[in-house]
Amino acid sequence: MTFTVIQWATGGVGRGAIQAVRRHPDLELVGCWVHSADKNGRDAGEIAGEQPIGVAATTSVDELLAMDADCVVYAPLLPDEQVVTALLRSGKNVVTPVGWIFPDPARTAGIDAACRDGNATLHGSGIHPGGITERFPLMVSALSSAVTHVRAEEFSDIRTYDAPDVIRHLMGFGGSPRQALAGPIAGALGKGFKASARMVVHELGLGSAATIHTRQEVAVAAAPIDSPIGTIEPGQVAARRLRWEARIGDRPVVTAAVNWLMGEQDLEPAWTFGPGGQRFEIEITGDPSVLVSFTGLHSESVAAGLSHNPGVVATANHCVNAIPYVCRASPGIKTYLDLPLIAGRAARWRAKETR
Known part of the structure; x- marks a missing residue:
């Protein structure tokens, strides 16, 4: 089964997530939200430093809320709970490196309600915090x-x-x-x-x-x-x-x-x-x-890290690799304690070779 994905924001983690979605045999990128007007309309693949993929980035929240997609990788610099709530209520699962790793149930009534309304799941991931720390x-x-x-x-x-x-x-x-x-x-x-x-x-x-x-x-x-x-x-x-x-x-x-x-x-x-x-x-x-x-998870030099930071890439990969598991989970906020073991996927050529 192929799960359709929207990338939300295209900073370092967002660009890495676009690359990871393209490499994942079970995922397809169908949308991309960007903050700046100069990225509006640009191809998401080009924003991520790769070949065009036919997905135009947009600054329109409403356009992406109306889009049919299985999951959103929500990776802005700082979270906006209203946006996350709207995404969940629209029926989209959300994986994010910017919060909800182990939330306090007393403070998540709005998110819980949005998950029920949209039959959707929210999962906080990342690397540190979001993996190395728990x-x-x-x-x-x-x-x-x-x-x-x-x-x-x-x-x-x-x-x-x-x-x-x-x-x-x-x-x-x-x-x-x-x-x-x-x-x-x-x-x-x-x-x-x-x-x-x-x-x-x-x-x-x-x-x-x-x-x-x-x-x-x-x-x-x-x-x-x-x-x-x-x-x-x-x-x-x-x-x-x-x-x-x-x-x-x-x-x-x-x-x-x-x-x-x-x-x-x-x-x-x-x-x-x-x-x-x-x-x-x-x-x-x-x-x-x-x-x-x-x-x-660290680069060999400053120059190498500025062009390809392994820690940032790992953060994106950890989010993207969780998508199939999150899409199959029951609605609600799901932490690492609620999901099965999350694994990566073989390179596409390897996956085809072994079928």
Whole structure:
């Protein structure tokens, strides 16, 4: 069975999702929403850096709401619950990397009603949060007993992230430490990371009384640092650490963390990625304790990352590969705890060869 898909927004994840849909043997792209007028009417394949596919992008929400499609990959920078509600009520399933990973049932009455009205399903996915922070730690925890702590942590060179406005204005790089620490990124990301921590706490039975605490640190440039957002001058923010800890009393039971650096040179304090380099880590403290390191999700150079960022591509793939499972699920909000194992698909030539 072929499932028809609309791509919503064409930033890095959106472009990767268009490419992933084209490669998936069970999916067909039929629509594409774009924010900017200069993309309106352009072929979605060309926007994604590939050959034309005969699907014209549009800025019209109403046009896509009226379109017959099985699923929407909803990937704007920030979510709009009214848009998601409308998509669900129109009968379209939604997979998204920008929320609803493990939502609070007390706050989802509108979404639940839209799912019932449209006989549709909503699934939050992604990578970090949205995979590394909850799906994969829970999978790895099956190798342990008597678990006392779960850690999921990212170590990334943020220079490879091709979103200069986000890096400067949302993440706070290139500004003062005071501006960065007071900026929106901790709150914007915190919704997802806190939901991830709650899922792990819930599923492992680590304690119903857990509270989640946020910590931030910054490092500044000790000398001028060249970056895709311009030169980071001495004293300006050139690295950030954010941590979300679920605690029982004073004891951390789940930790989700990011370490974003503008390289490893000329930082004060002198932060580094450590001997493991750029990576994602999952650590389960129990009997036995288990440490898993994900590599390959970072590019080999800044230039390579700006043209093809594996972490962004993986985020898109994780969403796209969930589509058939979400389309087959019963209506409602479905988390990783509700869906079967989600797998990728073989290359199209391989799938044909083995039939």
